[in-house]
Amino acid sequence: MKKEKIESERRHIVIIGxxxxxxxxxxxxxxxxxxxxxxxxxNHHLFQPLLYQVATAELSPGDISAPIRAIISKNPRIKxxxxxxxxxSPEMKSLRMRxxxxxxxxxxxxxxxxxxxxxxxxxxxxxxxxxxxISDALKVREKLLMSMEEAEQLHDSSKRxxxxxxVIIGxxxxxxxxxxxIAEIAGNGAKHGYHSIKPEDARIYLIxxxxxxxxxxxxxxxxxxxxxxxxxxxxxxxxxxxxxIEKNKVHLKVGSIETPNIIxxxxxxxSSLLDSLKVAQDRSGRVLVEADLSIPQxxxxxxxxxxxxxxxxxxxxxxxxxxxxxxxxxxxxKLLAKDGKRSSGSKFKxxxxxxxxxxxxxxxVADIKGLKFSGFFAWFLWSFIHVLGLIGFRNRTRVFVExxxxxxxxxxxxxxxxxxxxxxxxTTYEINHKELKELQEMPV
Amino acid sequence: MKKEKIESERRHIVIIGxxxxxxxxxxxxxxxxxxxxxxxxxNHHLFQPLLYQVATAELSPGDISAPIRAIISKNPRIKxxxxxxxxxSPEMKSLRMRxxxxxxxxxxxxxxxxxxxxxxxxxxxxxxxxxxxISDALKVREKLLMSMEEAEQLHDSSKRxxxxxxVIIGxxxxxxxxxxxIAEIAGNGAKHGYHSIKPEDARIYLIxxxxxxxxxxxxxxxxxxxxxxxxxxxxxxxxxxxxxIEKNKVHLKVGSIETPNIIxxxxxxxSSLLDSLKVAQDRSGRVLVEADLSIPQxxxxxxxxxxxxxxxxxxxxxxxxxxxxxxxxxxxxKLLAKDGKRSSGSKFKxxxxxxxxxxxxxxxVADIKGLKFSGFFAWFLWSFIHVLGLIGFRNRTRVFVExxxxxxxxxxxxxxxxxxxxxxxxTTYEINHKELKELQEMPV
Numbered sequence: 001m002k003k004e005k006i007e008s009e010r011r012h013i014v015i016i017g018x019x020x021x022x023x024x025x026x027x028x029x030x031x032x033x034x035x036x037x038x039x040x041x042x043n044h045h046l047f048q049p050l051l052y053q054v055a056t057a058e059l060s061p062g063d064i065s066a067p068i069r070a071i072i073s074k075n076p077r078i079k080x081x082x083x084x085x086x087x088x089s090p091e092m093k094s095l096r097m098r099x100x101x102x103x104x105x106x107x108x109x110x111x112x113x114x115x116x117x118x119x120x121x122x123x124x125x126x127x128x129x130x131x132x133x134i135s136d137a138l139k140v141r142e143k144l145l146m147s148m149e150e151a152e153q154l155h156d157s158s159k160r161x162x163x164x165x166x167v168i169i170g171x172x173x174x175x176x177x178x179x180x181x182i183a184e185i186a187g188n189g190a191k192h193g194y195h196s197i198k199p200e201d202a203r204i205y206l207i208x209x210x211x212x213x214x215x216x217x218x219x220x221x222x223x224x225x226x227x228x229x230x231x232x233x234x235x236x237x238x239x240x241x242x243x244x245i246e247k248n249k250v251h252l253k254v255g256s257i258e259t260p261n262i263i264x265x266x267x268x269x270x271s272s273l274l275d276s277l278k279v280a281q282d283r284s285g286r287v288l289v290e291a292d293l294s295i296p297q298x299x300x301x302x303x304x305x306x307x308x309x310x311x312x313x314x315x316x317x318x319x320x321x322x323x324x325x326x327x328x329x330x331x332x333x334k335l336l337a338k339d340g341k342r343s344s345g346s347k348f349k350x351x352x353x354x355x356x357x358x359x360x361x362x363x364x365v366a367d368i369k370g371l372k373f374s375g376f377f378a379w380f381l382w383s384f385i386h387v388l389g390l391i392g393f394r395n396r397t398r399v400f401v402e403x404x405x406x407x408x409x410x411x412x413x414x415x416x417x418x419x420x421x422x423x424x425x426x427t428t429y430e431i432n433h434k435e436l437k438e439l440q441e442m443p444v
Numbered sequence: 445m446k447k448e449k450i451e452s453e454r455r456h457i458v459i460i461g462x463x464x465x466x467x468x469x470x471x472x473x474x475x476x477x478x479x480x481x482x483x484x485x486x487n488h489h490l491f492q493p494l495l496y497q498v499a500t501a502e503l504s505p506g507d508i509s510a511p512i513r514a515i516i517s518k519n520p521r522i523k524x525x526x527x528x529x530x531x532x533s534p535e536m537k538s539l540r541m542r543x544x545x546x547x548x549x550x551x552x553x554x555x556x557x558x559x560x561x562x563x564x565x566x567x568x569x570x571x572x573x574x575x576x577x578i579s580d581a582l583k584v585r586e587k588l589l590m591s592m593e594e595a596e597q598l599h600d601s602s603k604r605x606x607x608x609x610x611v612i613i614g615x616x617x618x619x620x621x622x623x624x625x626i627a628e629i630a631g632n633g634a635k636h637g638y639h640s641i642k643p644e645d646a647r648i649y650l651i652x653x654x655x656x657x658x659x660x661x662x663x664x665x666x667x668x669x670x671x672x673x674x675x676x677x678x679x680x681x682x683x684x685x686x687x688x689i690e691k692n693k694v695h696l697k698v699g700s701i702e703t704p705n706i707i708x709x710x711x712x713x714x715s716s717l718l719d720s721l722k723v724a725q726d727r728s729g730r731v732l733v734e735a736d737l738s739i740p741q742x743x744x745x746x747x748x749x750x751x752x753x754x755x756x757x758x759x760x761x762x763x764x765x766x767x768x769x770x771x772x773x774x775x776x777x778k779l780l781a782k783d784g785k786r787s788s789g790s791k792f793k794x795x796x797x798x799x800x801x802x803x804x805x806x807x808x809v810a811d812i813k814g815l816k817f818s819g820f821f822a823w824f825l826w827s828f829i830h831v832l833g834l835i836g837f838r839n840r841t842r843v844f845v846e847x848x849x850x851x852x853x854x855x856x857x858x859x860x861x862x863x864x865x866x867x868x869x870x871t872t873y874e875i876n877h878k879e880l881k882e883l884q885e886m887p888v
Contacts, residue, residue, distance in 0.1 A: 043593060043861045060504035062858035069637025070855060076639045082593045082861070134860065149487060149526045193513025195520045394849045398842060405838045411514060414506035416578065417487045417526070 010035050013336055014095070014105040016085055016273070018045050018068040021111030021305035021325035023391075026072050028333020036078040037103065042133070043067055043082050047390055049322060050399070051131050052174060055140040055263075056181035057412040063398045065134065066391045087276040090298045107300045109332055112271035114306035114320055116264055117284060124245040128169060128264040131178075140263060144182065145417050147261055151201070152194045158258075164201045165259035167250050169242055170266030171208030172216070173357040176225060178263055179206040180360035183232040184410075191410055204234045205257060207250075209241040209266070214365070216319060216355055221365040224374045228359045242266075268320060270307045277301070282309045282317070291347040293332055302335075304328035310348065318350055322389070327351065356382045361407070454479050457780055458539070458549040460529055460717070462489050462512040465555030465749035465769035467835075470516050472777020480522040481547065486577070487511055487526050491834055493766060494843070495575050496618060499584040499707075500625035501856040507842045509578065510835045531720040534742045551744045553776055556715035558750035558764055560708055561728060568689040572613060572706040575622075584707060588626065589861050591705055595645070596638045602702075608645045609703035611694050613686055614710030615652030616660070617801040620669060622707055623650040624804035627676040628854075635854055648678045649701060651694075653685040653710070658809070660763055660799055665809040668818045672803045686710075712764060714751045721745070726753045726761070735791040737776055746779075748772035754792065762794055766833070771795065800826045805851070 011034035015022045018040035029036050047064040054061055072078050084098040094104040116130030131137050144166075151163040164186060168179045183204050189197030206213070206229060213236065214222040226236050237252075244251040248260045270285035279295050280288045286309035289295060293302045293310065305325030309317050318324045331348045354368035356378060364379035366372070373381065383403060390396050406412065455478035459466045462484035473480050491508040498505055516522050528542040538548040560574030575581050588610075595607040608630060612623045627648050633641030650657070650673060657680065658666040670680050681696075688695040692704045714729035723739050724732045730753035733739060737746045737754065749769030753761050762768045775792045798812035800822060808823035810816070817825065827847060834840050850856065 043589065043859065060506040060858075061860055062504040065860060067637065067859040070859070072637070079639075080637065081597065145487065153525065193511065193516070193524065195523075394846070394853075394855075397845050397849070401841050401845060402838070405841070409838075411838075414504075415487065415511040415514070416505055416509060 011106045012037070012104065013107045013109070014039065014103060015109045015111060016040075016095075017111035017113055017305075018042075018080075019048070019111055019113050019305065019325060020322045021113075021329040022109070023068070023071060024326045024329025025109050025111065025304070025333040025336075026078055026329075028330050029078070029337050030072075030075055032077070032337045034077075034106075034336070036075075037081060037105075038068060038072070038078065039081045039083060039085055039097075039103075040068055041082075041084045043069070043080075044134075045071060045391065046134060047395075048132070049386060049389070051134070051137050052177045052181060054134065054414075055131055055137040055144070055178070056185060057141055057145065057415045058181070058406060059399060059402055060414050061134045061138065063395055063402065064390065066395065071391060085273060088273070090277055090295075090301055093300070105300075107336055108302070109329075109336070110274070110301065110303045110307055111305050111325065111329060112273050112307050113325075114268040114270050114284075115272075117267040117269035118264070119267065121245070124264070127247050128245050128250075128262040130264040131174065141414075142417055143261060144185070145415055148186070148189065148192075148194055148197065149417070152189075152196050160201075161203075162248065162258040163260065164197065164203065165257060166202070166204045166261040166263075167207060167257055167259055168205065168263045168265060169207050169250070170264065171206060171210070171213030171236070171238075172265060173214065173355075175206055175208070175263075175265035176213060176229065176357050176359060178265060179204055179229055179234045179236075180232060180358065180363070183229070183234050184360050185412060187233055188410060192412065192415070199233070202233065206234050206236045207240050207242060207252070208236070208238050211239055213238070214357060217357070217365060218367055218372060221367055221372055221374060225357065225359055225365045228363050228365075228374075232360055232363075268306065274303070274307055286317070292335065293328055293348050302332045304332055312350060319355075321355070323353060324350055356385070358382045361410075455550045456481070456548065457551045457553070458483065458547060459553045459555060460484075460539075461555035461557055461749075462486075462524075463492070463555055463557050463749065463769065464766045465557075465773040466553070467512070467515060468770045468773025469553050469555065469748070469777040469780075470522055472774050473522070473781050474516075474519055476521070476781050478521075478550075478780070480519075481525060481549075482512060482516070482522065483525045483527060483529055483541075483547075484512055485526075485528045487513070487524075488578075489515060489835065490578060491839075492576070493830060493833070495578070495581050496621045496625060498578065498858075499575055499581040499588070499622065500629060501585055501589065501859045502625070502850060503843060503846055504858050505578045505582065507839055507846065508834065510839065515835060529717060532717070534721055534739075534745055537744070549744075551780055552746065553773075553780075554718070554745065554747045554751055555749050555769065555773060556717050556751050557769075558712040558714050559716075561711040561713035562708070563711065565689070568708070571691050572611075572689050572694070572708040574708040575618065585858075586861055587705060588629070589859055592630070592633065592636075592638055592641065593861070596633075596640050604645075605647075606692065606702040607704065608641065608647065609701060610646070610648045610705040610707075611651060611701055611703055612649065612707045612709060613651050613694070614708065615650060615654070615657030615680070615682075616709060617658065617799075619650055619652070619707075619709035620657060620673065620801050620803060622709060623648055623673055623678045623680075624676060624802070624807070627673070627678050628804050629856060631677055632854060636856065636859070643677070646677065650678050650680045651684050651686060651696070652680070652682050655683055657682070658801060661801070661809065662811055662816060665811055665816055665818060669801065669803055669809045672807050672809075672818075676804055676807075712750065718747070718751055730761070736779065737772055737792050746776045748776055754794075756794060763799075765799070767797060768794055800829070802826045805854075 013034050013036045015038045044065040050064045053059040069080050086096045086098045088095045096102045118124045147163040151160050154160040166182050168175045186202035187199045212222050250257045287303045289303050289308045295301050306320040356366035358364040362376045362379050364382045365374045366378040387396050457478050457480045459482045488509040488511050494508045497503040513524050530540050530542045532539045540546045562568045591607040595604050598604040610626050612619045630646035631643045656666050694701045731747045733747050733752045739745050750764040800810035802808040806820045806823050808826045809818045810822040831840050
């Protein structure tokens with residue numbers, strides 16, 4: 001009885017999302033006297049900047065993710081709930097889970113991240129998957145490997161050609177990194193044991209609607225990156241908006257490309273959960289937040305990371321990057337740790353440590369506080385920073401070992417086809433889905 | 445034209461299966477002048493002895509598997525086909541693939557392995573999955589983690605109790621290893637961040653129909669293993685046949701156990717593809733082979749590994765173990781490398797290097813040529829031999845790093861729930877399968 005009373009007196013802070021922002025908030029609350037609850041749809045934190053390496057068979061899912069429980073397990077006052085929030089009622093200071101259960105909070109931190117933005121063409125998602133979760137990345141991996149397996153056996157030139165064609169839509173860091181990685185796999189078929197696949201067979205397109213790639217980077221670096229990609233055999237198409245996407249086909253203003261390998265990296269929008277707040281949002285669904293990252297009407301609700309719209313001194317909204325989310329999480333965590341009250345006047349300031357993108361083996365571009373690097377050094381810097389960014393000794397060691405191994409052998413370690421739903425034209429074995437299911441259910 | 449002629453004159457050796465037997469055969473044929481084709485349903489070789497560690501979140505699938513192409517990629521004369529053989533016609537010396545394509549051979553090596561044997565109760569497979577493939581192991585992993593997540597949030601004691609109950613059926617090495625590994629996870633809930641799960645909450649049953657576990661081992665070692673398991677909190681039930689299995693329930697002669705966590709490790713039978721040969725098979729479907737591992741009627745068809753029934757000097761059939769398959773593969777490979785003809789009189793002899801099973805952290809039993817070990821040394825030996833058994837520097841390093849890390853931290857590195865079809869009672873979030881599909885398709 002008494003215990004219950006005390007608990008009900010204690011502050012309850014709820015954090016939605018176990019990404020960079022959510023974890024940073026929780027860590028900053030390590031010594032709080034409040035009850036903290038982290039809610040996530042899945043049980044693990046994912047190091048998204050390296051997700052493309054899972055999709056390209058270089059890293060294992062386990063290398064770039066860590067169970068949320070394991071990260072914050074020390075403090076028993078921080079609870080982790082695996083589940084999904086259906087809606088939030090800011091006035092009631094409570095939220096409803098998908099299973100109907102409702103949870104009330106004194107303070108709420110929304111670190112709900114972003115999802116891919118198909119700009120009103122949600123139907124494209126089926127044919128041009130984006131990459132935000134591990135299962136997304138594994139689907140892409142399965143498809144890339146499957147198309148090479150089928151190409152290896154096919155002689156019908158038209159089908160074979162399309163199996164070895166890859167279209168990446170969007171010239172941001174993710175698109176650039178995917179294009180580079182695919183060029184290295186498909187361009188080295190023989191090295192991976194596909195003896196009938198010649199480097200010249202692979203056709204890789206990086207498609208960007210705007211006049212340049214990497215537009216968060218200085219012009220000169222973007223130009224360097226473009227050159228590097230082209231040297232690797234990637235065809236970079238600028239000023240080329242996609243007009244339509246259907247199964248195995250991308251339509252451009254200038255024509256169309258036949259291929260099952262279509263990857264979407266063109267834009268993101270904030271989690272739709274924010275809509276239930278009914279407050280001002282920008283074009284891509286991000287909520288306009290105060291200087292202390294709370295919402296005007298609701299001083300006890302904070303929004304951080306990809307879900308928040310906050311402008312820097314140049315009036316540009318802060319980019320949807322891990323460092324922003326992490327710094328904002330730390331900021332809000334400290335704010336809430338101090339006391340229940342919102343200490344008026346405290347403002348979040350983002351310190352830009354620089355931006356970088358890797359293009360491929362020993363190739364990258366980096367812009368660190370105005371200093372521009374490219375080539376091997378930038379790549380080394382990139383690797384170093386990303387290994388450090390991973391959570392925990394285990395993942396750092398594993399990724400490090402993997403990269404060393406890959407650097408010297410040129411090999412991709414994780415080329416696994418674990419089921420065959422990835423089967424593209426299924427020419428090499430017509431499996432219909434009923435058969436496939438039986439196949440998988442069979443304890444073979 | 446000419447080229448074709450030469451090719452058609454060249455011997456064509458077909459190997460079905462990329463397991464221990466098939467790979468060993470292919471490696472022994474590395475310098476052959478014949479054309480070699482390896483056919484496998486999936487694209488990777490799997491180190492099955494460690495599969496239970498994938499199911500128990502210690503290793504990643506990529507750590508214990510290697511792309512078949514990568515293993516034998518050096519010799520362009522060895523072709524790899526991803527696909528499934530539907531049937532074999534020994535008289536015609538040809539086989540038909542699932543997609544209708546037919547392939548003819550001069551010599552055939554069947555290394556098709558085994559599948560789980562539900563002794564006429566195929567319907568049990570759905571509720572009590574076995575573990576033969578990576579996707580099997582991942583399904584088990586998802587379920588184990590999911591049941592702990594749900595238990596962590598549940599207060600309804602009966603449901604909670606069943607979520608934390610684990611039944612492993614079959615007291616062979618796999619069953620023993622699974623039981624030990626699960627005891628270490630479930631028994632250390634708090635260490636993994638499940639603060640409401642106490643060690644005494646977990647109930648782990650290892651169920652064996654026979655009078656003892658590990659019956660391939662000396663009595664004394666089996667008894668030691670049983671003691672070790674019991675000390676870890678595993679309830680070992682001997683002489684306890686399973687009478688029926690339904691969803692979330694195992695029926696025994698002595699009663700029944702409620703749990704979603706049912707794992708089948710009770711027996712195997714040879715691949716059903718062998719039936720199409722229409723030759724003499726033993727009770728578990730293995731084909732009775734000659735001294736040189738060929739079939740009486742068909743001197744050019746060889747059967748090795750789990751699919752072959754060959755008796756040792758004591759008249760006992762050779763066990764379904766990796767070393768047997770590997771040695772047989774090497775033997776047949778050499779035989780075929782020498783010439784097309786079957787060199788009469790050559791006999792396969794199995795050299796037993798010993799058997800071992802691990803029970804848990806620093807606990808194992810080993811019987812090496814009559815020398816019996818148990819405890820830390822046996823475990824060390826087991827680890828050492830299994831790391832060496834892995835293919836390639838990469839996997840060895842990764843598994844080694846993982847084990848070191850796990851040894852010192854007690855942590856399981858790969859606790860990933862990548863989708864939520866594993867949802868057991870789904871009490872923590874009612875997701876029906878339609879919703880789930882949307883959830884997964886959504887590019888979140």
